[in-house]
Amino acid sequence: MTLSLKNIIPVIHAKWFGESDAMPIDHISIDSRSLQNGQNTLFFALSGPNNDAHNYIEELIDAGVLNFVVTHVPDEVRGQANFLIVENTLEALQQFAAYYRNLYHFPVIGITGSNGKTIVKEWLNFLLGPDYNIIRSPKSYNSQVGVPLSVISINEKHNLGIFEAGISKVNEMEKLEKIIKPTIGLLTNIGSAHDEGFANIGEKMKQKLKLFSDVEVLILHKSKTVETFLNPKIKTFSWSCKYENADVFIVKKIIVDKTALKVKYNSDDFEIKIPFLDDASVENAIQCMMVLLHFGYDPKVIENRMSLLFPVEMRLKVKNGINNTTLIDDSYSSDFQSLKIALDFLESQKLYKKKTLILSDIFQSGLSNEELYSNVSQLIIANKINRIIGIGETISQFKNKFLNCVTFATTNDFIAAFDTLSFGNETILIKGARHFRFEEIVALLEEKTHETVLEINLNAISHNLNFYKSKLKPETKLMVMVKAFGYGNGGFEIAKLLEHHKTDYLGVAFADEGIALKNAGITLPIMVLNPENTSFSAIIQHGLEPEIYSIKGLNAFLKIAAQKKLEHYPIHIKLDTGMHRLGFEQNNIDELIFTLKENKSVIVQSILSHMATSDELTHKDFALSQIELFEKLSSKLMSELKIKPIRHILNTSGISNFPQAQYDMVRLGIGLYGVSNDPDEQKFLENVGTLKSIISQLRMIPIGDSVGYGRRFIAERPTKIATIPIGYADGISRHWGNGVGFVMINNKKARIVGSICMDMLMVDVTEIKCKEGDSVVIFGESPTVIYIAEQLKTIPYEILTSISQRVKRVFYRE
Known part of the structure; x- marks a missing residue:
């Protein structure tokens, strides 16, 4: 989103008070604490019964924010920023969101009801995510404030919206309808939640249905009660387990730990199984199935995807x-x-x-x-x-x-x-x-578990994947790197998620990583980037695809391929365009062509190279020279061998910095795991891994006492020390100790004191209210792996991949 204040002023009927209405706006905020606030932020100063954001304007100006929507200009900040004065800042936010929504034209699913909105939304995102770039309400942003903030997050790459709308009193839904403008309506279960805001169930139903006043179709559970209040002009797509005249008739049957749904739709009969037994989850799943049917999905695809549905940890x-x-x-x-x-x-x-x-x-x-x-x-x-x-x-x-x-x-x-x-x-x-x-x-x-775990947020991985997908041309393929145990995050679980998202290729460093994934059931093509000649037989046995980077390696593979009488086995040719690590150099391209010509044992599946400075724009000329050489050498190979392989040279940073060199495929690595070298890009990524432990023991030490090996910390005051059961054997650098690093305990920084031990580290919690068994965050949202890497003068890759496999990985979806 990039608009100017001049565009926005008439939309929200504002009175202008400032110096430059040409200021570009690329971010909307209502949170004065957000670190994303900057000079191109438009801050809406919302006022509520317990808080008035006008009180934070001076602080925001000091932080660099220059543009505000206000009901009045506080005296202390007059002349210091641009102000758009309106009667009601919440209404102005809603008016802007409605205007912004009308700038985009793609299907939008609007969900309302008393129960199940967030679950259905999250499940639909999971089910439709492989085929669409989806914008959806974050968490349960379904309120008068949450909905506008959700809609304002739309960008040009999105082609499907899923927004939930919640109301607690009359005359609220009309405002949300103007903002969401759903083309597809979905009515979930109507229950007793927020009944106090309505005179009766009839009034509540009427108010809810206002979200669907202009939809092309409304998906709903067939109900005589709902039909009483429904505008007959609205086209419906109904389901029922009771009324056979519904558009979709369903018979439920419990089979051990699953529910089987026998579905009758038009002339088709098919069955799907979902991993739930309770009525609420089954109903929510059916609502999702109805959306897939409306979108024209094949029953086999529906069955496969819905079998993978998962509980949403929203309340329970x-x-x-x-x-x-x-x-x-x-x-x-x-x-x-x-x-x-x-x-x-x-x-x-x-x-x-x-x-x-x-x-x-x-x-x-x-x-x-x-x-x-x-x-x-x-x-x-x-x-x-x-x-x-x-x-x-x-x-x-x-x-x-x-x-x-x-x-x-x-x-x-x-x-x-x-x-x-x-x-x-x-x-x-x-x-x-x-x-x-x-x-x-x-x-x-709750049981106090004394263990260290690395929690992996699969939702964040999906988000980051889709963020980078949005940067690609529709025809560009995507390889995702899951080498080094998924950059320390775990291999199989992430690979399975990537398979669900229809990633084109997976990349691993060594054959054993790929073999483990194949043995675990991963069916995606897997490229082995650093294969040793001794692993070629195993690579062939497990259907992996080797990167070939030398004449010696090529001849070794061709010898085995001939012995096994292979035909057109896929290989990937690595070119050295300046990284000088692995790859065929310009002076041995002719020998490579000669060796491959007329050889029927293998087929060149792709030609690739690796950029040395894609993340450092000070070396942009060198990066461009690599791309130019890659074009020259790969074109020669293609011409001489008469082949049309996949070509790829871009890594994570290259995707963002050199979009003109996408070729046929790009390789996504550290970006998937929530790390970017670009601070501006970083704010669009979600944190994937959170390393957690607990306080094993607390003790008070007097002035003059020391902590840890070598007495490198001497207390200068009575000090409360917490011992945490994680150390350098778990992957925590010893350089992070002795006052350099910190952990988070109860949202407060606790500085590491003394040397980090093999299995433990100690922190100063004198000023922190805590007890034994309390949770400790080693890294995650704070400190981030990027921050730790900067302090240790290394890179985030090293921080992530250093976490020992003895640390338990816990995968979850929010």
Whole structure:
């Protein structure tokens, strides 16, 4: 996005107060703390009941922000920046978002309902991601502020939008409809969430349906209730497990740990299996299937993709608890509809037969307390809950409606009585409204695991992949490097995700890496970049494709190929255009041509080279000379051998800095893992890996005492020291110790003191409130691997690939 203030002023009906309305705008912000704010940011100073962003304008100007949308100009900043004065900054943000949305013309799916919006959105992104450049609402950005911010993130590379819209009172949806402008509507389950903002369910339904006033088609669960309020002019695409006159009729059947859906659509009958049993997940999955049907996907593709659906950790999280317990953490909401979903989830996830429910007062039900808690009691009995622990004044009043029930008026009362309660060998659902602070109960019950893990965010990998895809021409192929154990992040799991995203090639350094991926079931073509001659037989056996970079290597491979009577086996010819590491040089191209000519054993699948300075624009002339030489040598090979192979020379930095040299394919490496050499590009990438540990022990040391080997740290004050179970054997550089580096504990920096040991390091937590067992972030969002590399005068590659394989990798999707 690049607009000027001059473009924006009439859109938001603003009064201009400044010096230059030609200022380009490429970023919209409402967060004064964002490090992405800069001179080309337009900051909307939103005002709410608890905060007024006008108070931070002076601070933002000091940080370099020059452009503001305000209701008034604070006296202390007059004449210091450009101001667009409006009556209401939120309405101005919405007006701008609506204008911005109308600049783009591609299909947009608008999702609303009471439950399932975020899950359906995330699943659709997963299912459609391989075929579209999707812009979607981040997390649960479905509010009057979240929706505009989501839509403003559209860029020219997107060709499908998925936005969710949530409302809590009347007259909100009209505003969101103007911003989202969905061409395809999707109505999820309508329940009791946010009932208090509407007079009745009818009013709520009418308000929700306003999102679809101008859609080309509305996808929905066939319902007589919905049809009562639906504009008959809206074209619908309906499904049902009850009404056979729906566009799609479905019969559900449970098969062990999956749900089979027998689908009847037009004249077709097919079956898909999804890895869920609870009704809510099944309904959400069906909604996604309906979108795929509307888009014309083949049933076999639908079946394959939907079998890979995964739980979205939005509210419900499964955790290990103390005394052989399993926790279902739903400590963020408490309404009747979500309680039903949570109990379904509890049943499908229970590890122990005994089931305990810790439940707060329930809100947003739309029922009298008498009726509500009678229904809750029936629901709990139906789900065979063994024990109820109620927290709240209202639920305490209806204690007699529950069997085996104990209640507490407040969370503090429960915590005070915790040691008198017995928990063990059971599954515990913790279900409470936010203000009951049930996260404190989770903390009491959760097992404190003493382990170091590297958490890998697969969503971030998908995001980064799509970011770089957006820079490519439609015809340009993509090879992704998964060498060195996926740059330290793990090989197979990432390769599987890349396979789902239809990556054209994978690249590994050595044969054993490729063999491991093939043995694990990866079917993508895999190129081995540094094959040793002794590995050629294994490479052929496992269907890998070798890079050939010397006459000696070529002759060795051709000898084995002849012995095995191979025909047209794919090989990749590496040219040295200036890196001087591996590859055929200009003076032996003729010998290469002579050796390959008329040889039927192999086929040149691709010709490649590697750039030495693609990330350093001070050496741009050298980079261009490499590209020029590559063009010359590869063209000669193609002409003399009469071949049309794939050509590729660009790595991650090359993709961004030399787009004219995309040729037929590019190779994406460190960028996939969230690291760029360009600070401006870095802000568009998501962090992939977070290395975490815990505090093993805390101690106070007096003035004059030392910490660690060699007494390299001497306390100059009474100092609280935390010991962390991670060291140089796990890949943490010893140079990061002795006050150079830090870790994050409870969002505060803890400086590393003394020398880093083989299995441990120590940090100063004198000013940090913490306890043994608390989580410690070694790297992730802060400190980043880029920051650590800069401090250690190395590169992020080394930081990532140094993490020992003894560190457990945990893969997750948000």
